[in-house]
Amino acid sequence: MIGNIYVITAIAVIGGSLFGFDLSSMSAIIGTRQYNCYFNQGPHGPPFDDSPNCSGPRSDIQGGITASMPGGSFIGALLSGVLSDRLGRKSAIQVGSVIWIVGSIIICATQNIPMLMVGRFINGLSVGICSAQVPVYVAELAPPHRRGLVVGTQQWAITWGILIMFYLSYGCSFLDGNISFRLPWGLQMIPAILLFFGLLLLPESPRWLAGKDRWEDCHNVLALVHGKGDLNDTFVQVELQQLKETCDFERSNPSQSYLELFQPNMIWRTHIGVSVQIWSQLSGINVIMLYITYVFGMTGLSGNANLVASSISYVINMVVTIVALLYVDRVGRRFALIGGGISLTIWWFVCAGLMGSYGSPAPPGGLNNIAAVSWLITGAPSKAVIACSYLVVASFAPTWGPVSWIYPPELFPLRLRGKAVALATSSNWIFNFALSYFVPPAFVNIKWKTYIIFGVFSLAMTIHCFLCFPETSGKTLEEIEELFSGNTRAWRTGVAKNRLREMDTNDVELEGIKAPVHLENVSDKSKDS
Template sequence: MWTCYNIYVLAAFGTIGGGLFGFDISSMSAWIGTETYMNYFNHPNDSLQGGITASMSAGSWLGSLLAGPLSDRYGRRLTLQFASIIWIIGSIITLSAHSVGHLIAGRIINGLCVGITSSQTPVYLAELAPKNIRGRIVGIQQWAIEWGILIMFFISYGCSFIKGPAGFRLAWGLQAVPAVVLFGALWFFPESPRWLAGKDRWEETLDVLAHLHAGGNKEDAAVMAEYEEVREAQLISAAAANESWLGLFGPKMWRRTTVGLFAQIWQQLLGGNVMMYYIVYVFQMAGLTGNVNLVSSSIQYVIFLLTTVVTLAGIDRVGRRPLFVYGGIVMGALNFAVAGLMANYGHAVDGVDGNANVVWQVTGAPAKGVIACTYIFVGVYGLTWAPCTWIYVSEIFPLKYRAKGVGLATSANWAFNFALAYFVPPAFKNIQWRAYLIFGVFCFCGVVHSFFMFPETCGKTLEEVDALFEDGVPAWKSDKTVSRMDERVHEIEAKGEAGVVQTERVHEKSEA
């Protein structure tokens, strides 16, 4: 069977799994303020709507925990295909929903898929991509999420003109199409060379690396250097004990695990989810109703999409740490600005545009200020924490624990995603603008933590990132470390034919 090795094509189709996440976000956010949805599901109150929205996150939490063992056993590619089938089943259940319970069941099943794809797509792409463009490639996952949000939002907007429940049923049914495409495309993808190495399939490992990085030339110096690094890392990994979940909290792993967990936790606590799931509510507070609200909400998704492109273009030059630190500072300031505008110029109301969950409103120039801050926040989020977190977490775990570690970290993302999706509607109703103060404080907590504990991974192979943690290099000095693989490439190039002989000896030892 023909296999595609173009890393950009692999990323474009592989990240459809991220697009499914985006589809699920806006398939709910676009409908929760519409009369059709509210009438059909009997005007869910703040707690019930929080539960409906959060049900997907609950399924995603479970899916991300299951993803690691599945990926380690069956491979990255087959695991993503399995997730595609789950999504199709969940979409069928969702589109046929006739009650809140039925809808929640479908969203939980969809969430299982999202939990698997959101954790294992970055792992798969990180293990395929060259180190010099790994951030860009893995970051396409976030870009795909944003495309999914935008596409599904406009599909839902168009379907909102269809009278009755047929509108949201059509929108929710169309969610299944990308999963069909992903399932089919994965048949033509190579397996991860790092996973193959973990199964001692060395010939296939070298073959995939050669096709990915040198057009199939197995004697290329860069290919041989990376092959040797992968082999050394696998030998060290195989000699270590304890591959269980508890091993993630062992003496040599706890730092990586806590960094991965909190990178995902802070990403959720910054306040980005408020903008993604409940932007309709936010704009209702700012006095926008009806179609004007929906169109205004779509603008933020376009901003999100465009700013992430800028990051993807430069993240492998700028690095990860500056985006975490400076992005958190700006977003914290914007959260406090929104809280100040709402506190000083807002007033209590009984509801907005038939939505009893929105009980605080700002009008006039201050309302425009709230909208402007919201747009700027989304832009900064798209430039920094939104794509950078997925990239970073996929890089920091060693091969032996990568699938489980990323799965565990992603489960933390979904646990807090669930909590926030459930918390925000009651928060808007009970503490109104004060919710933004909470998110602002979390932003600055994330800044402090990332400055002192998140080492720089930009420009390093996955195996060099292992050494960075093993050597205990302080996070704020980590950007000064030198790539050891570059030195190894130069050595192999200098040796010439000796490098070929060395590789042949490695093969002989492997066969022995």
């Protein structure tokens, strides 16, 4: 059994890469002639027309094709809470990997638009399960001072999935016929196979084991991951005792349904967990991630030049996310979210100003026969729009990207964590669904004003975060409970200093909270458990 938290994380977050694979498998392909001819609904259709003027699916249908994946993810995320609580975090993720393989087979063999949408919906079920439960799993295994790093790696895995699949799809675009999109759609099942078998080598979440009264297994996992196999390690003993006390308390509050998340003592943190996921979508990042070829098409780019320019945004996304992994536990969640929100607001409004001031409507039917490419901007302003699009990605990648996954698992008690994160993640996916469907028709109907909408959203989420989101960085999952029991204003909360190992034999300091612990008693209690 593997006990190194970084190896555990590297395997688990393959589940995050599935979302990236699915996202760029569509964004890299929707601009290709092969795809647009096979699924053509334009004047040279219906489908299987090899005319160079193929326009592909109508904008509303393309929105539906793209949105079918987040639609499935919404349902998968909600189901994941029940799966996770009953089967365990690890088993729930394995179920998700099997579902992904089934969906990928259907997509690879697709014969028409309805079949493609069904396959993407099934893939979405998998992404919903994995995106909700991978952060819970690694958060419950990670030591507090590394939690942001390892949970944030989920976002980094997503960026890797986007990047790998985009270049794979780009390479396949040079193939003739429908093999150009069937091949990458088939190859995307490989990471799910690796995830399923890799999880067999990993331990179960110690907090889930504790919730099932499997104390010996829980003790062994804590020792494996946090004590290098030493069952008598001081920190392991303290963690075990904290878990026991937490479980004893939660047994006196046995309700574990979704409804408890909306009770007075829990609804505030539920609103925060749901909001951070919703805002991550309303930031507009998926306009860039899903429809970058449309955005750059408006700047006059087409064909390979468009695909290459689009791929740069995915490289930026992957590289800049590393910054978040290095600093997010030091500077905290609030600094990242507020700073990212301010930056996103600036770049969206700059884009809107450039497009509105220097652009003009495209010919009827859109550029390159794609209706969603409905606006044209050229010259130096077009280059500025491309640069601002890259800056949107660079602003989101180290801030809202990883923190929106790190934050929700930190907010909730053990008995509700699986369901709470599932609910928060489902809110991400339902808004992803709505925006995936909304953007192509928006480009057709309100054109450059679409940018103003996302600028306003970015400003609103920055204000909301400042007023309502408390700092959780550096605090133990159990300690965060105390954060919500007081009346401290969100803007007065700060990062807890890391003093995990500054302890003596009778007095233990955990993340800045002193807890008197008699180690011999802890050991005795763990044996009794």
